[in-house]
Every structure is written in structure tokens, then in C-alpha cells.
Amino acid sequence: MAHMTPTPVLDSTQDKTMVLNMGPQHPSTHGVLRLLMEIDGETIVRLMPDIGYLHTGIEKTCEAKFYQQVVPLTDRIDYLCPMTNNLAYCLAVEKLLGLEIPPRAQWIRVMLNELTRINSHLVWLGTHALDIGAMSVFLYCFREREDVLRLFEAVSGQRMMTSYFRIGGLALEPPLGFFERVKDFLDRFPSNIDEYEDLLTNNPIWIRRTKGVAHISAEDAVALCATGPTLRGSGVDVDLRRDRPYSGYENFKFNVPISRDGDVYARYVIRVQELRESQKIAKQALEGVPEGRVKADAPKVVLPDREKMKTQMEALIYHFKIVTEGFTVPPGEVYMPIESPRGEMGYYVVSDGTAKPYRVHMRSPSFANLQSLRKMCEGNLIADLVAAIGSIDIVLGDCDR
Amino acid sequence: MGLEPAITNLEQLKDRPEVACLLAWSASAVPGVKFDRNELTIWVDRTSLRGACHQLRDDPQLRYNMLSDITCVDWYPNEPRFEVVYQLFSIPNKKYLRLKVKLAGSDASLDSLTPIWPGANFFEREVYDLFGIRFDEHPNLTRIMMPENWEGHPMRKDYPVEGYR
Numbered sequence: 251m252a253h254m255t256p257t258p259v260l261d262s263t264q265d266k267t268m269v270l271n272m273g274p275q276h277p278s279t280h281g282v283l284r285l286l287m288e289i290d291g292e293t294i295v296r297l298m299p300d301i302g303y304l305h306t307g308i309e310k311t312c313e314a315k316f317y318q319q320v321v322p323l324t325d326r327i328d329y330l331c332p333m334t335n336n337l338a339y340c341l342a343v344e345k346l347l348g349l350e351i352p353p354r355a356q357w358i359r360v361m362l363n364e365l366t367r368i369n370s371h372l373v374w375l376g377t378h379a380l381d382i383g384a385m386s387v388f389l390y391c392f393r394e395r396e397d398v399l400r401l402f403e404a405v406s407g408q409r410m411m412t413s414y415f416r417i418g419g420l421a422l423e424p425p426l427g428f429f430e431r432v433k434d435f436l437d438r439f440p441s442n443i444d445e446y447e448d449l450l451t452n453n454p455i456w457i458r459r460t461k462g463v464a465h466i467s468a469e470d471a472v473a474l475c476a477t478g479p480t481l482r483g484s485g486v487d488v489d490l491r492r493d494r495p496y497s498g499y500e501n502f503k504f505n506v507p508i509s510r511d512g513d514v515y516a517r518y519v520i521r522v523q524e525l526r527e528s529q530k531i532a533k534q535a536l537e538g539v540p541e542g543r544v545k546a547d548a549p550k551v552v553l554p555d556r557e558k559m560k561t562q563m564e565a566l567i568y569h570f571k572i573v574t575e576g577f578t579v580p581p582g583e584v585y586m587p588i589e590s591p592r593g594e595m596g597y598y599v600v601s602d603g604t605a606k607p608y609r610v611h612m613r614s615p616s617f618a619n620l621q622s623l624r625k626m627c628e629g630n631l632i633a634d635l636v637a638a639i640g641s642i643d644i645v646l647g648d649c650d651r
Numbered sequence: 652m653g654l655e656p657a658i659t660n661l662e663q664l665k666d667r668p669e670v671a672c673l674l675a676w677s678a679s680a681v682p683g684v685k686f687d688r689n690e691l692t693i694w695v696d697r698t699s700l701r702g703a704c705h706q707l708r709d710d711p712q713l714r715y716n717m718l719s720d721i722t723c724v725d726w727y728p729n730e731p732r733f734e735v736v737y738q739l740f741s742i743p744n745k746k747y748l749r750l751k752v753k754l755a756g757s758d759a760s761l762d763s764l765t766p767i768w769p770g771a772n773f774f775e776r777e778v779y780d781l782f783g784i785r786f787d788e789h790p791n792l793t794r795i796m797m798p799e800n801w802e803g804h805p806m807r808k809d810y811p812v813e814g815y816r
Contacts, residue, residue, distance in 0.1 A: 305796040309781075310806055345688055348654035395774030402715060472742065475718055493745040499655060582687050584748060585738050587719065598736065600724055613738070614722035617777075621770050650796060 276386040278381040278636045281646030284305025297624045304650035312610035315433040316576030325411040327647035333366040336415040342586035342597040343417045354542040356498040357417040357463035361535035364528040369398040370591035378640035419545035460515040462475035463625035475618040483517040485510035490589040502531050514641040551577045576605030676706045692749040703764045715739040719731035721774035723782045727808040732756035760785035781806035
């Protein structure tokens, strides 16, 4: 266990300060984040995050897999938004191939992505409130999260590691009755958001724990490469769904919530507003799902339907070749950024013309956003640290890969 | 499947504002360009990287004010072996741009971008950790993913992979 060595070392710079270790097994660091703090009384003088405890070398593993075998690995990066990762990777490879995706698959992808955003934000809201001391919000949030996970299970057979998107479309047509279940959930979800807001938004304890806490200015947030709600909370109006539409997002109407306060409360308000916007987008996607196929017409890339594979010789040959040899991708490189619940999730895929990716790099939002924690916390009270960690919404699997 | 061939001729791309800006600043700093799959890539000379980033960030039209990502590709056994890849994002124009720097395996070091974007810190530490590329003037160039006492740089292509392959 090489990580037992007490590095990185932080020496206290003055006689009156003290070095305090937090994590990596601390319940409110949302995973295995270790923080080294130099404190003067109750004020944080210096803060140093230490990450890498969940590093599994996914980027290296990708280089040894066929393109289609990478999809299940992408789920495991950010385990709270598997569909977002699937989508970013599939879009990157589709762009490398120059593949057109049928509208029905795009619409279902958008719908599931917004459900994923709801899922991820619910876990964030529940645990963030729990960290600050509001226990009951957690129970309400996980009640609705369970509904979303059941939808994922219905569509992909898995609650969390969905791997439902394929290069060229979806794995298969959603099951019968699925759209009715989504509609049922989306119809009652706005009243659930009202419930969370009743518990928190005007709660004086919540406001005193979050307003004006862990402030970061727009200039600092941009300089520190923060993205997503952490950046929008400081008043920078960027949302890749609207600014660089992918997967048909240009067809949907939604607002991008912005706040200029730059504190924990601002980031809370933005994410709660995003829950409402996600519900709207998912609803539009659900109502507008076009008819058609869910897989692109590219027999050399997309696995044939089960039925065809069993009855047609040609389909069987393609099936056999894709599974055993993979498919080749024209040489080139692509950077595909999409808006994950945490910020800009970018996949940089390099192809050398073979069936395995030469390089897959994930630009993960948690990794970049974690850098702003230092700016938010230095000079502030140690009691606010937990609120600040919760407000940037990091997932350590995403951070370490 | 409609893929247009990549444009790699500097003459054809010199009117693009990003390329024109860098050429006007220093013609020798841009050894190559590529426009492929709707993405623009500019190769930058290793010594002029920081200057080029300053130009692109401060140009009143371009304003590539955000560093989106830093990573590296190892082309072992070809030389120059490493390509450090920078993705820049312009928040006002909502545009991406890719900068690349080629580095020889024997002398893999270049200027850190932390003076321009403090957020380059973690990305450069990651590239240092996994590829062994040194960034001069980095405030804290230590391993970030692997343990402190790890030997070698795992993402290099000549690093042995054990298990299923």
C-alpha cells in the first residue's frame, strides 16, 4: 500500500498553525478524497487536495480494447452519470467514423441523458444537504432517484452501469410501456422538486450555512478551468448543450440558469433549476420521439438485429466479424465535449486506422473543478469546507479515472 | 459515412483567424496545421507555446480565454515521440481550438501554462505522472494519480501491460 506513505507533506509554515488531515475515508468527501489543511485556529490557511486513490488506468485499458468494448468502461468513470459518459464516447467515435445517427436514437439519448442529470443532481442534493445537517432531504431525493434507476433498469437491465448506448445508436429498442413509465415519472417530478425546495430554499439554517460561503469570482473560476454549475454559479453563461449542440439538442427549448453570487447557495439554486429544466427537456424529447430505427444503417459498425442475425447469412457474417475483429476507424482525432451534470465532459479519441483506439483521454469535470476548492476555502472557516466540497459536486471515480 | 479529407496545407488554412493571428505574431512558430472533421489543429513550436497561448487569449476577436484540457499522445517508437495536446475554448465565441506541441523522447520538457491559466496545474501534473513530460516553472510538479514512489510512467506505449490483451 504505497499510498500509506504520508505524502504529499504539508509543513506548517508558522508556529501557531497546525496541519490537519481529512480523508480519504471521510464520509463527506464523497469518495476517497484526501485533504491536507493547514489551519490557524478555525481558519484554513492552506489547502491541498490529494487524489489518485481511485485511479484504475481506464485510459490505458481502453487502448487494449476494440472500440465497442470501451463503452462499458466509460460507465465506470463517473458512476452517477453513466449515460452521459456513454454518449460522449459514442459521439466521439461516431464523429471519427462520420456516422449519421437516426433521429429516434438521438431523441431517446437526449431523454435518457436528462434523466441521468436528474439522477446525478438528486444524489448531489441529498448528500450535500446531509453533509450540512439536513437529513430528511436525502430521503426524499433518494425516493425519486430510485424511480429513475428503475427506468434505467427497464431500458438497459442495469441500475447504474447501463452501457445502453452503442456506437451507431442504441443497444436495442426500449421495452414496451417504457415511455408511459417515463411520462408518469416526469409528470409528478415537478411537485417533488417543490418538496425539496420547501425544505431548503427558504430555510433560514440552510441560507446561513450556504449564502456567502465559499465564494469564487468569475475570473478565478475561468482561470481555474471550472465548468458546469460551478462556473455558472459565478455568472459565466456557458452550457454546451445550448452553445455547441450535440445529439440534436438544438431542437429543444430550455433555459440555462445563471447566478452571479458565486457562493454555495448560488450553486444550489442553479442545480435545482437544472432539475426543472431537465424535466422539461426530457418531456419534450418524450413527446417528440420520432418513429424509425434506433441504430444507424452501417452494417460494418453496428451489430445486426438478433432476428436478422439468425436468419440471414450476411448479417451473421457481419456479426461474427464485428465481435471477433472489431471495426476499423479511419485515422484521425476528435475532441468531443458535452455538458455532463458536473460540467464539460470531453472525450479525446485518437485513431490510427486499426480496430482499437490508439488513445482515449477523458477530460473529466470533477478533476478540473476540484482545483477551485482551494480558492473557495483558503481564508475561510473549516466548518464551511464540507459545504464547499458538496457544492462543487465531485465524483472521485470521475476525478481519478 | 461521409468523411471529407483532412486539409493539412498551411496555404489553404492561413485565412482562418486563429492561424492568421499566430502567423502574424511569429511565422516560424507554426510548423503545421490541420483541419479535419470540423476541428482545427495548430502545431506550435515548443519554445513559443506560452506566447501563442497569450496571443490567442488576448486577441480581441479570438479570446480563447479558457483552457479546457491538456493531454498527451505517445507515438512510440516514432520520433518525435510525444505530442502534448491542448484544447482551448473561447467562452465569448463558443469555439474550440486544439494546439499541439511535438516533443522528442530524449528531451521531453516544455513551458508550463500555469502562469496563464492556474487551472493547468492538475492537468500538467497528470501528464507528468502518466507520460513523464516535464513542465518548466510548474509550481508543484509531483505525481497526482500514481503513488509517489511509483516507477515509470504508465501511459507510455512501452510501459508493459499485464493481463488480458
